[in-house]
Amino acid sequence: MPVNCWACDYLFIEGDSSEGLPECPKCGSSGKVMHPSGQEARLQAGLCITSSPPSGGRWECKSETKHSYYKKDDEHHFIDRTIDRANNHYYERIINKETGEVVREVDERLTEHQGRGSAKHKKKI
Numbered sequence: 725m726p727v728n729c730w731a732c733d734y735l736f737i738e739g740d741s742s743e744g745l746p747e748c749p750k751c752g753s754s755g756k757v758m759h760p761s762g763q764e765a766r767l768q769a770g771l772c773i774t775s776s777p778p779s780g781g782r783w784e785c786k787s788e789t790k791h792s793y794y795k796k797d798d799e800h801h802f803i804d805r806t807i808d809r810a811n812n813h814y815y816e817r818i819i820n821k822e823t824g825e826v827v828r829e830v831d832e833r834l835t836e837h838q839g840r841g842s843a844k845h846k847k848k849i
């Protein structure tokens with residue numbers, strides 16, 4: 725079974741396990757996927773995990789992992805994004821699957837992220 729990089733589809737090995745494999749030499753991601761041939765399409769489906777407090781109410785943490793295709797640029801991208809309200813953390817990594825190049829990487833406080841650009845009120849520290 726082939727072991728691929730979950731982000732850029734780099735082929736690591738043909739094997740039974742992804743254990744002990746290094747980070748992807750192409751894009752630097754540590755995630756790996758194994759899939760029986762013919763089921764590659766599942767890879768493209770993406771994943772979105774949202775956690776909400778047990779008491780209900782709005783979500784606290786949202787993790788999104790997906791492949792996206794921009795028709796305009798004819799480019800395939802891999803998007804890994806986590807918005808963690810509970811820990812005030814925003815993380816985003818976008819990889820060009822063709823080249824393995826990291827197009828965008830953001831790792832910052834959620835409040836700083838939201839404070840950019842269109843912020844209406846800015847507090848002076």
Ligand SMILES: [Zn+2]
Pocket residue numbers: 729730731732733734748749750751752753824
């Ligand atoms: Zn990769």
